[in-house]
Amino acid sequence: MFKLSRREMLQSSSAGFGALALHSLLAEEAQADQSTRLPQFAPKAKRVIFLFMKGGPSQVDTFDYKPLLQKSDHKDFPFEKPRVQFAPTGELLASPWKFQRYGESGIAVSELFPHVAQCVDDLCILNSCHGTNPAHGGASLKLHTGSDTFVRPSMGSWVTYGLGSENNNLPGFITICPTLAHGGTKNWSSAFLPAAHSGTPLGNASQTSEQARVKFINNEHLSPVQQRQQLNLTQALNRNFQVTTGPNPELEARIQSFELAFRMQSQMPEALDLATESQSTHELYGTNEPGTADFGRQCLMARRFAERGVRFVQVTHSNTDRQWDQHGNLRKDHEKNAAEVDKPIAGLLRDLKQRGLLQDTLVLWGGEFGRTPTCQGTGHDGRDHNPEGFTMWMAGGGVRAGIQYGATDDYGFYAIRDKVHIHDVHATMLHLLGLNHEDLTYRHAGRDFRLTDVAGHVVHDIIA
Template identity: 70%
Template structure:
């Protein structure tokens, strides 16, 4: 009687090791096929939302430093009347710095549009678009320091390294253009968390943001370097990448799954494809003279931020899922602890015209309906004075606005108290904002999770509610 030899049991680790070549390489093999359809195994391939989406993409206009709500989109007549008097209630237990009495706004407010929403004279151009805005006056956060507040706004956590908002969005939806990153951040700040604000953290590497320049250089220099190699043509580059891929495949067969290496494979292939796609996007000479003028590229004051906004439009119309544009001047950010009038005036003048142009351009091209534009900083500012002409950090109540992508237009939601210190009506926490952004993209924030270190993580951690009152 012949007895077949017993099969050797295969452990899970051995199985993974023997099949590893396929894991990181599924995406690569499909990419190398060139004209074949994009495989669902490719990390950034388009994915179906959990339910029908109102928005397909996000542009985040981030005003680093914290614009003052009571000087921009949250007028307070009583603050003007009681200027110089003590605030008639307790200040927050935790404050960033000592503050004094009430400080009125140096700017006048005026009603605009059919909605009659009041906007500060700081933003005369954005004010003309007020009927497209959904202004939330009741944001609140949990950190009065820039570092923690930036991380909270971008990642949902002010104390741990977590995936950024853009990374969660691309993880959930992928991107619509496989020749470009799914998440691009233009001229991001390198301070107060730096790369952590656009990092994918423990999510796979392809979902990390791709920085285009940084806040310390002019936007004209914010370009992808080494797009062209004068010494090596694309054919030779392709052969070199194929050889590198073969070596990496052999390495994966030996070591088993390696997220870092698989991420490099994806990044090499994306970089190769970007060489053809990026120069066309960066060439703003392809835009009409009227468009370049509308964005303020003909004015030294608005040229820098205008270029960023125009690039953002060019990215989203080509299928990039999440684009962040950062206004951050190393000398004068929106962080006016002193010299409020001069600082906020300078900042608003630089961004007002480009933002209005972006909104009008998106609307004209039919993109605003399914593009969600978000404007704001990491917190607001106090209605009480710091020194004689400044305001301190204020996470207790501040303003952000949205436009397009399924939100009500010409609409104000929530309120701060009569002086603009605390959010008191229809309060919206940062987690609620994140939950709402994901909802508009067709993603359930409680279902968009990733298991790491033995637990499921999400952008909203263990809280967050969709702000249904702003949904169109």
């Protein structure tokens, strides 16, 4: 067994304790990869909040009103159904919910979302989104990473890779209560990008948002000064080892993660302390009501992270494997799901707006796909997966407000006008952040990769 004396260890550590004088330089180097970088052109947004509705909310029951579908309940779908379907479906199913027009824009919104409907003049509703995969796992990976077949960096990772972080004491990419199903950690990983750009998860879908905390954020045994001294020695040894072995991406990632973990102690506890918010703010988000408390806390945390410079925040609505996935029990479960998120989402939009944050914060809402206008299951009360045409919406961050863009057919099955592919959503998001999706690349395995792969177009018509 190889033994190293104390004297030999100190001598090999760049003159022993003299190496500790490097600590300020090491800290700067560790922060450099996360520091703010200039966008490629003038951005309209500085950050993104992604509200992920896992399972696939139904577009024809939420933000894509179809009068003809309402008149065609129990009738046969008059067109050919997709060649590849997740499962067979039957006749047409009219929406169980009424739609009403709101705001100066007069956009029709389902009674499932009465609070968000009051904010409709701030929304840019994309009614013609479409994807390529009818299965949850593949579609979720496509939405998050741009690929449903290979492990690729998530969109949050690409954003922080392109722009860095506005706050070196917090992660640049945070995901709150993410689902561990259907791709799991791959949905927020950095894949082949430097590990510093991976999403930092707070809790997961099996926990309440009250439990979404950073473990061991407080050290009861060592003071900050002692921790800094301990870390300086560890980092000096790591750097010395790196000099002898050459470039080591994994070790570099570990060095940076140690530095970020130390710095997070100064701001993360305060950022997660919702008790400092006013009673009116808690009422706005619904954190004081049983049905909305859990998602309300997630949305309030998202606002607090956004105003502290976190570049990409994801909030996931998924306390089960299914959540918005109503192959049956559509009336009961879609109503329950909408009631849990409606007030918190509207609260987030209003809060961002009144604080002056909405103008440079892009809010993105949607699931991995939509649902069929045809029925599934028993009791004429379910819808199947539908990547052929569905709705997502954006707000703030430089998009046109109070508009609907694109359209599905008269029944809401296929996107047919001004179609917006998932790649187009990614390209547009990056453009709003001041990044050209074709130029934001990373060399890996002999080729240049990007979030949009070899596709994607910026939807200029929705940009203000």
